[in-house]
Amino acid sequence: MSSPNRAAAGSALAQPLRLPSAGRFAVHLGLFLLGAVVAVAGALLQGAWFPGGLLLALGGAAGLFVGGALATGGRAGAVAPAAGWLIAVVLLTASRPEGDFLFAAGAGSYVFLLGGMAVAVMCATLAPGRQPGGSAVRLGK
Incomplete structure (x- = not known):
């Protein structure tokens, strides 16, 4: 006996999960690395030209x-570059035994760290999700 809430057997939602293709994995890995590069560039830029940077x-x-x-x-x-950005920023905030660090203890550094995390969460939350194909009807009806 089938439930009315159950997805149709041919729909994309009823298919089992499978590993991503090699191309999709490469794209997400590239976005992860690009997120790390943007974090390093942003860390240097935000301290150099405050507040415009x-x-x-x-x-x-x-x-x-x-x-x-x-x-x-x-x-x-959106999550892949956000993860790269976050890991790079956390690694940049750690001080070294020599006493070198990239972020000063100013308000701009904290706004960059917390603001970047907030932007990452907003972009990952508001990004378009996968929708099943078909006619333009409301889902769940």
């Missing part, structure tokens, strides 16, 4: 996250 760094990160989501057609395209 801070806005430019956050805007560049937001553009990468949204662009990744649109290019891949799903939320994973």
Whole structure:
């Protein structure tokens, strides 16, 4: 006996999960690395030209996250560069034994760190998700 809430056997939602293709994996890996590059560039830029550099760094990160989501057609395209950005920024905040560090203890550095995380969450949440093919009817009806 089938439930009315169950997806049709031929729909995309009823298919089992499978590993991504090699091309899709390569695209997400590239977006991850590009997120790390944008984080390093933003870290240097936000301290050099405050406050315009801070806005430019956050805007560049937001553009990468949204662009990744649109290019891949799903939320994973926004999460991959956001993960690369976050890991790079966390690694840049750690001080070395020699006493060198990249981020100063100013308000701009904290706005870059927390603002970048907020932008990443917003872009990953608002990115278009996968939808099943078919007619333009409401899902769940």
